[in-house]
Amino acid sequence: MKVSSSVLACCCLLIQVFGMMLFIRGFFPAPVRSQSRKSTSAQIPPEPATAGASSNWTTHPPPLFKKVVIFLIDALRQDFVYGPKGKEHMPYLTQLLEKGTTHSFIAKATAPTVTMPRIKALMTGSIPGFMDVVMNLNSHELLDDNVIWQAKQAGKRIVFYGDDTWIRLFPKHFSEYDGTTSFFVSDYTEVDNNVTRHLDDILRRNDWDMLILHYLGLDHIGHLTGPHSHLVGPKLLEMDTVLRKISIALMSQEEDISVPSLIVLCGDHGMSETGSHGGSSEEEVQTPLVLISSAFEKKGGTSKLPEIVQQTDIAPTLAISLGLPISQNSLGMLLPQTVEHKSMREQLRFFHLNGHQLCMLLKQNLEAYEKDDGVELFRKAEKSHGNWIKLYLEGNTSETLTNLGKKVLKQYLEALKNLSSSLGKQIAEYDIYSMSIGAVIALEILFLLLLSIPSALSSQAHFDVPLSSPLFSLLFYMMCLVLSAIHVIVCTSSEKVCFFCSISWALALGIMMFISALSCIVLSTLGKMLAKSQCHNKKQDSTFSGWSELDLLLLIGTLGHVLSMGASSFIEEEHQTWYFLTNTLCLALAQEMCRKYFLVKKVNLLDSAQDEESKNEGLYMDKIYDTHKKEMKEQTIPLLLQFAKHYEKWIALLSPWAILIICRLLRTLNQTGIQWIHRPDFGHWLTSSEHKAELSFLVAVCLIMIFILIQGRCSFISKVALAFGLLGVYCYRAAIGHVLYPWSKNSNSLSQGITEARFVYIFVLGILFTGTKDLLKSQVIYTDPRTKSVGLWEVYSGFILLAALLYRPHNLVVLVFCLLMQTTLSMFIWNLLKHDAAQITIMHYWFGQAFFFFQGNSNTISTVDISAGFVGLESYVELPAIFLTMFATYSGPLLWAIHLLWYLSSETNRFSTTVAHGCYCYAVIRSIPVTVYIILVTAFRYHLFIWSVFSPKLLYEAIHLFISAGVCVMFTAVDKNQISKSEN
Amino acid sequence: MDETELRRMSTGHVFCVIAVVLSIYIPTLFLDDFSFLGTHLSWLCICSLCVIIVHILFLLTLKPNASSKKSSLANKFNKLTKSCIYFLISCFLFHGIIVLYGAPLVESVAETFLFAVLLSSFTTSRCLCLLGPNFPAWVRVFSKDGALSVWDHSLQITTVCSVVGAWLGAFPIPLDWDRPWQVWPISCSLGATIGYVVGLLIAPLWIYWNRKRLTYKSR
Numbered sequence A: 001m002k003v004s005s006s007v008l009a010c011c012c013l014l015i016q017v018f019g020m021m022l023f024i025r026g027f028f029p030a031p032v033r034s035q036s037r038k039s040t041s042a043q044i045p046p047e048p049a050t051a052g053a054s055s056n057w058t059t060h061p062p063p064l065f066k067k068v069v070i071f072l073i074d075a076l077r078q079d080f081v082y083g084p085k086g087k088e089h090m091p092y093l094t095q096l097l098e099k100g101t102t103h104s105f106i107a108k109a110t111a112p113t114v115t116m117p118r119i120k121a122l123m124t125g126s127i128p129g130f131m132d133v134v135m136n137l138n139s140h141e142l143l144d145d146n147v148i149w150q151a152k153q154a155g156k157r158i159v160f161y162g163d164d165t166w167i168r169l170f171p172k173h174f175s176e177y178d179g180t181t182s183f184f185v186s187d188y189t190e191v192d193n194n195v196t197r198h199l200d201d202i203l204r205r206n207d208w209d210m211l212i213l214h215y216l217g218l219d220h221i222g223h224l225t226g227p228h229s230h231l232v233g234p235k236l237l238e239m240d241t242v243l244r245k246i247s248i249a250l251m252s253q254e255e256d257i258s259v260p261s262l263i264v265l266c267g268d269h270g271m272s273e274t275g276s277h278g279g280s281s282e283e284e285v286q287t288p289l290v291l292i293s294s295a296f297e298k299k300g301g302t303s304k305l306p307e308i309v310q311q312t313d314i315a316p317t318l319a320i321s322l323g324l325p326i327s328q329n330s331l332g333m334l335l336p337q338t339v340e341h342k343s344m345r346e347q348l349r350f351f352h353l354n355g356h357q358l359c360m361l362l363k364q365n366l367e368a369y370e371k372d373d374g375v376e377l378f379r380k381a382e383k384s385h386g387n388w389i390k391l392y393l394e395g396n397t398s399e400t401l402t403n404l405g406k407k408v409l410k411q412y413l414e415a416l417k418n419l420s421s422s423l424g425k426q427i428a429e430y431d432i433y434s435m436s437i438g439a440v441i442a443l444e445i446l447f448l449l450l451l452s453i454p455s456a457l458s459s460q461a462h463f464d465v466p467l468s469s470p471l472f473s474l475l476f477y478m479m480c481l482v483l484s485a486i487h488v489i490v491c492t493s494s495e496k497v498c499f500f501c502s503i504s505w506a507l508a509l510g511i512m513m514f515i516s517a518l519s520c521i522v523l524s525t526l527g528k529m530l531a532k533s534q535c536h537n538k539k540q541d542s543t544f545s546g547w548s549e550l551d552l553l554l555l556i557g558t559l560g561h562v563l564s565m566g567a568s569s570f571i572e573e574e575h576q577t578w579y580f581l582t583n584t585l586c587l588a589l590a591q592e593m594c595r596k597y598f599l600v601k602k603v604n605l606l607d608s609a610q611d612e613e614s615k616n617e618g619l620y621m622d623k624i625y626d627t628h629k630k631e632m633k634e635q636t637i638p639l640l641l642q643f644a645k646h647y648e649k650w651i652a653l654l655s656p657w658a659i660l661i662i663c664r665l666l667r668t669l670n671q672t673g674i675q676w677i678h679r680p681d682f683g684h685w686l687t688s689s690e691h692k693a694e695l696s697f698l699v700a701v702c703l704i705m706i707f708i709l710i711q712g713r714c715s716f717i718s719k720v721a722l723a724f725g726l727l728g729v730y731c732y733r734a735a736i737g738h739v740l741y742p743w744s745k746n747s748n749s750l751s752q753g754i755t756e757a758r759f760v761y762i763f764v765l766g767i768l769f770t771g772t773k774d775l776l777k778s779q780v781i782y783t784d785p786r787t788k789s790v791g792l793w794e795v796y797s798g799f800i801l802l803a804a805l806l807y808r809p810h811n812l813v814v815l816v817f818c819l820l821m822q823t824t825l826s827m828f829i830w831n832l833l834k835h836d837a838a839q840i841t842i843m844h845y846w847f848g849q850a851f852f853f854f855q856g857n858s859n860t861i862s863t864v865d866i867s868a869g870f871v872g873l874e875s876y877v878e879l880p881a882i883f884l885t886m887f888a889t890y891s892g893p894l895l896w897a898i899h900l901l902w903y904l905s906s907e908t909n910r911f912s913t914t915v916a917h918g919c920y921c922y923a924v925i926r927s928i929p930v931t932v933y934i935i936l937v938t939a940f941r942y943h944l945f946i947w948s949v950f951s952p953k954l955l956y957e958a959i960h961l962f963i964s965a966g967v968c969v970m971f972t973a974v975d976k977n978q979i980s981k982s983e984n
Numbered sequence B: 001m002d003e004t005e006l007r008r009m010s011t012g013h014v015f016c017v018i019a020v021v022l023s024i025y026i027p028t029l030f031l032d033d034f035s036f037l038g039t040h041l042s043w044l045c046i047c048s049l050c051v052i053i054v055h056i057l058f059l060l061t062l063k064p065n066a067s068s069k070k071s072s073l074a075n076k077f078n079k080l081t082k083s084c085i086y087f088l089i090s091c092f093l094f095h096g097i098i099v100l101y102g103a104p105l106v107e108s109v110a111e112t113f114l115f116a117v118l119l120s121s122f123t124t125s126r127c128l129c130l131l132g133p134n135f136p137a138w139v140r141v142f143s144k145d146g147a148l149s150v151w152d153h154s155l156q157i158t159t160v161c162s163v164v165g166a167w168l169g170a171f172p173i174p175l176d177w178d179r180p181w182q183v184w185p186i187s188c189s190l191g192a193t194i195g196y197v198v199g200l201l202i203a204p205l206w207i208y209w210n211r212k213r214l215t216y217k218s219r
């Protein structure tokens, strides 16, 4: 079966997307959870009993505290409380810690240290899976068993003030609430005042049982200026006064109520040295946890280092404190200090409840749970607990009883620790079978793509898929049989949950058949190639020496980048790799340019045989000028062309250097990565509020530049639409307060700019529509290749307009420079140096990657600009928000890919196969890193940085692959037309 | 292929290598706290100076471009000033390229510039000694199949090796190993030096290996 290269590439990438999805499904394990969703007090176990005596205490223990205040300060780092900063700026808390009735801990959060998963961890006690980070964009209601739900079931009244993530997680749970949005990160006073203003009222009243306060200001300060900013001190002082207010108010109430109250001061995550969070560095992971209650014993004034506990321990502690059942999915253990003041019987009862819950959870997640150390220890402790109860009920009150009680307590603690850790281990389990199926599919596709390079990049640009080779039948059925057998064996023997086993057997069989068919195709292609290479053994030597330095650089660069993904630092600093490669590429282009202009004459003097070639070259150059001239005449800018033709040599020689300088400038715009992110960059300078006027000017200039650069090749209608659209972009930015109008110095009337954004969307859709219409027209009427070029350009400019709307305002510079570079490269470099489609594709890909990072992206989740998903939307709407965020994040690679498509299809009058070649190369160059990365991640799955570095990168790669598949489909759609035309 | 020419070139290369090696060890005798990593800037100065001196000695004793006729004193002086200017230009050019590669613009200018000087002493000073301040000749040597003699080949190889060495030397910088040699520009200058030395050692071997093909081509 003969398939054109572009169709082959497109199919391959789509299949690879499927393989990637399967791999990711296996790689990101489902979190540990129990089958029954919510625990009720009916499931409460009675106190353990031994033969002869049974306890009468079967109900749930009563609450320890009347009122609980959860005082959550976002991004509160451990040293903000326990370090010198805390001592200086939080005097009241320091005094409490030293002399008051407190227990202090360092609670370790797990990566990802992002607010929503941390709130979930605090309230459910479980560790949310990595996928929760991605869902952070879209926090749905928390359906798992959690403290808030239990409290509401128990009829407690919960009051909440703070980050509205809570309200989205727990809708209808709070009897009273006021959410503040974390959307405007630049605001760090208003968000907190909105919480504090309710305090006086609520503390005077007595009609609540649980008060949750979530202060966002500190986190915003961190994002804006980092942990060492001068803003941190005053903010901590503010928090300290809030704490004093709460504490004094509660204490005054306690005098007339006998049951004490509890204040839990905690942070959801820390803050890295640069002020962001999301990773797993010490600064981000360690948060303070201070429990304040008059029930605790007074401290002797000796300040020892706080004990390190897990953040998940807070949930069971809260549940016990409030007299609620412990959430079913909780992995944590009750903090023993909180119940110290209770009687021994109660303490033992609490730990028994906690241990029982952990055992139940382990039972549902581990097949051989009876053999687990923790369970064995727990059973032992339970038995001695029963003995203790027996003695206790007999009325024994001697010293031995207390000692025995202490021993039982110790046993319980050990058992809990073991249970907790073996549950933690369960979480890190991978679904290897699904992963390997996905990896095998990706690998086979890569092999197929690599093996078909010679024929797919030939002048015919098609590949003969050997569907009916003689090898096919026997090998195919053999492989099918073997794979099915493996499937049956794996799925019947495996103890763990496996995604691939859970799908229907017909689908699984289909996938198995598909895998064996693919491997047969790969094998027979390989066989064919070997047979061929034996015939033309001598020819192959000469092909390698025909490679230019540029080819060598492109090959080494691609391979080098792929290899660099094996080191976590290179993934964190991937932008450096791409900046380095594009820089070297530009230098290579400069060298080629030099050679072209300075050397041709010299060679001519030496060798007259090359004279002819240069003559041909001259002819060819004239032709290019003619076409340029024609094009430009229609575009009514002959003056510029005149200039360009006159100084063509010098412009061509200087253009690589101009690109180099542009790259260097863009580098200073957004610092990304980990190591150098704290360096001052131009973007921060621009976005700070003092430089609003400069930013406005820059945005205006950029929008005008964008118009000038893209209007030339558009039709009149889209030109007008483009102008209006760009005007709308400025209005939108002014409406949400990023830029100023020249006539109004300070606009206080900020809105969400919904009308303005929708106005722009209309023009984006209009331009895209005209573009598609032109494309379709050129597909139906074969006569006019110009329509097609215009159509593609209009699609391209529609995307540019959308990007201009979605980008953060200072990033418009990136867009302008992107356009400038593309114009320079296509006008002066690729045309003059006569690169082939493959080289141009790889260069486009490299520049696209570099622009991904120029935008300020990185391989960590925290740099995704979520605000792009809200442009023009009143509230969170899932599908458009995801699409817009994805587009804004990947616009660099995408815009370069579409430019590539336009450029190659405008080149088709030279070679009819350029688009097919380009599409194929694009598929290969995407497929190589993706496949290698899948294998690397599988090998590194127990690496220390798997969650913080490798997993986010895997998600980035997967989404990039998905987008590339879309691009390939576009290529194929455009190319199909071309082939039928050439046949005509 | 001239065997004696090759032998002379090899001895010259050996002297260059010795100069580089000595630049690490000799200064410790005179200067107190001198070390390659600790006082890297002074090593950069010393090494470039050594290499330049050896290259000039090379020019005076071995006379690789023997074809050039004896010229007047004024002409020689003219050539000398021209060479100095070329050298300076190449330093600034290298500096510019390094900054384009991402070296900080304002911070650590001295380090960047001295690294540029080291690179130019490995590459440009050798070109100046072997070819003279003759730009067309440089372009000829550094184009494909442009080498006409053993010297041209050795020049090609050492220059490319030093530049590629510096290029490769930048790779360990982003790694989070926190080693003292990862500090800018130590790894790059180390890479360039190693590249230069390797180039010097490889050049005679490579020419010897390909001697038949080369004689054919240079005619």
Ligand SMILES: [Zn+2]
Pocket (backbone or CB within 6 Å): A074, A075, A114, A115, A116, A219, A268, A269
């Ligand atoms: Zn947070």
Ligand SMILES: [Zn+2]
Pocket (backbone or CB within 6 Å): A075, A219, A220, A223, A277
């Ligand atoms: Zn934050």
